[in-house]
Amino acid sequence: MMRTKARSSRSFTYLALSILGGMLAGTETVVADDKPQWDKTFPQSEKVVHRKVEFKNRYGITLAADLYQPKDRGDKRLPAIAVSGPFGxxxxxxxxxxxxxxxxxxxxxxxxxxxxxxxxxxxxxxVASPDINTEDFSAAVDFLGLQSSVDRERIGVIGICGWGGMALNAAAVDKRIKAVATSTMYDMSRVMSKGYNDSVTKEDRTQTLEQLSQQRWQDAENGQPEYGPISLELKGGEPQFVVDYAGYYKQPRGFHPRSINSNGSWTVTNPLSFMNMPLLTYVDEISPRPILLIHGEKAHSRYFSETAFEAAAEPKELLIIKGANHVDLYDRVDVIPFDKLASFFVEHLKYHTLARGK
Incomplete structure (x- = not known):
């Protein structure tokens, strides 16, 4: 009985690796328009000014982003927040x-x-990388710190789902980040290496690494990586959390043509670096800067935030949202605790007397 349960849990890992992996099918073309159309899955707010921007990270990769600023901000320098996620x-x-x-x-x-x-x-x-994607957050801090509307001494980050782990990792190494919040956080290095609920044995891990190592030779011979099946194409019998994912990414609620989880997949070898480089090794070094971890009471992933909370040093807070599952915190504005997020960053991105230009 115990063995059957372990196999079932480990199957979640292999399922996750397959649903989070492959090439974006025909979605690389961006149509030019004199008046750029709103291309988001949520309504545009009349309270903010939005523009598309680009900047480079430390590895020379150009990152595309959306910059949002409050209207009627005048010439004040405001606190800023970089946001990314979920994974895919x-x-x-x-x-x-x-x-x-x-x-x-x-x-x-x-x-x-x-x-x-x-x-x-x-x-x-x-392709994803625990190192490069952590650097992406720091590159976003670089960009924000150069904006005339931003007080560079008051910058925080929010990481959602798999980018929650990246946000914590970035805050540990980048001391310019003054506060970090995560929502429905995944530790991608832990789940890829150990499976859900740490159910993967050393033998399972070794077998997976053997397969991925051999895949590298096939990719090298082909001159390009192999991609997994299209994400979240349900066949029936999937765990409820996978059904929940599909209910967001595959439906009008959250579908976007450029999203890997909507109509693409990761490379087959994508897990390799995550299986070898734990993201949250230095989470205790975020202190004395504050951490806010938000998770749904019914989320299958709740244990990631609980473990990170235990490992982190004060000041820290774990907020469990009653009745919420993992995906509820993606877009349900009646469930996401935006009031709490706002008060957290207002409190911890306070005015600093030594702030540049003040």
Whole structure:
């Protein structure tokens, strides 16, 4: 009985690796228009000014982003927040909703596409990296700190789902980040290496690494990476959390043509670096800067935030949203605690007497 349960849990890992992996089918073309149309999965707010921007990270990859600023801000320098996630999503989805909503509450915000995905550059497409994607957050801080509307001493980050782990990792190494919040956080290095609920054995891990190592030779011989099946094409019998994912990414609610989880997949070898480089090794070094971890009570992923909370040093807070599942915190504005997020960043991105230009 115990063995059957372990196999079932481990199957979640292999399912996750397949549903989070492959080439974006026919979605790389961006149609030019004299008046750019609103291309988000959420309504445009009349309370903010929006524009598309680009900037480079430390590896020379050009990141595409949406900059949101409160209207009628005058010449004041405001606190700023960089936002990204979920894993396999684009800035036109959940991260953009978070960014626009926080801009309505008085912050300059930036929602960006991670390297190799969406409108950002990088080849091959649809590859993730615990290092490069952590750097993406720091590059966003670089960009925000150069804006005349931003007080560079008051910059925070929000990471959603898989980019929650990246946000915590970035805050640990980048001391310019003054506060970090995560929503429905995944530790991607943990789940890829150990499976859901740490159910993967050493033998399973070794077998997976053997297969991925052999795949590298096939990719080298072919001159390009192999991609997995299209994400979230349900066949029946999937775990409920996978059905929930499809209910967001595959439906009008959250579908976007550039999103990997909507109609693409990751490279087959995508898990390799995550399986070898734990993201949250230094989460305790974020202190004395504050951490806010938000998770749904009924989310299958709740244990990621609970473990990170235990490992982190004060000041820290874990907020569990009653009745919410993992995907509810992607876009349900009646469930996402935006009031709490706003008060957290207002409190911890306070005016600093030594702020540049003040």
């Amino acid at each position: 999503a684009v800035k036109e989805q959940s991260s953009g909703l978070y960014a626009q909503t926080m801009a309505e509450r008085g912050f300059v915000t930036l929602a960006f596409d991670p390297s190799y995905t969406g409108e950002s550059s990088g080849e091959p497409r649809n």
